[in-house]
Amino acid sequence: MTPSAPTPAYRRLSVEERRSQLLDAALSLFAHRVPEEVSLDDVAEAAGVSRPLVYRYFPGGKQQLYEAALRSAAEELRQCFDEPREGPLLVRLSRALDRYLTFVDQHDAGFSALLQGGSVVETSRTTAIVDGVRRAAAEHILSHLRVTEPGPRLRMTVRMWITAVEAASLIWLDEDKQPPADELRDWLVEQFVAVLSVTARRDPQTSALAEALLAEG
DSSP states (O other), rough: OOOOOOOOOOOOOHHHHHHHHHHHHEEEEEHHSOOGOOOEEEEHHHHSOOOHHHHHTTTTTTHHHHOOOOOOOHHHHHHOOOOOOOSHHHHHHHHHHHHHHHHHHHHHHHHHHHOOOOTTOOHHHHHHHHHHHHHHHHHHHHHHHHOOSHHHHHHHHHHHHHHHHHHHHHHHTTTOOSHHHHHHHHHHHHHHHHHHHHTTTOHHHHHHHHHHHHHOO
């Protein structure tokens, strides 16, 4: 008798690995279909597991899974702006945008799922998760600007720019990631300087910051 080929060893996933697998599958599905059209059966099939296993990790059902997937993507995006306070501001901003666009490039499904709204499963909690990313990014930028008490015009300017970065990133995905990421990064940095310059005409606090940026060269 010819001995049969050995069966590959089955490796049992840890709790964290299994949870990550389910979240990745959910993010991919939520990015391409509105969440109310995604069932737990769909998530189980995408992950290659049974529906009861999905419920074991997310007993609250699809809403709990959806919120967990949002938090996972949100945490990674927050870390993109965690840049050391060293060197010229615009160089630091460029490095942060490099990480941000790398995330968008490598996790486009998760990025889209995080930022695209309009779902009936959207709640105050999911809205807070998305807004938390924007607020964290704004706080990082204001910290880099060394502003502890930003006025309303400066806060609005920074948050408007963050919204523009989000919109540009989503459009970038729709445009098959063109222009190249480094060109998009430089363009977004230039837009940051431009919006600060416009606000500087009406706000002394922003004017001082704009002058400091120009002095950095």
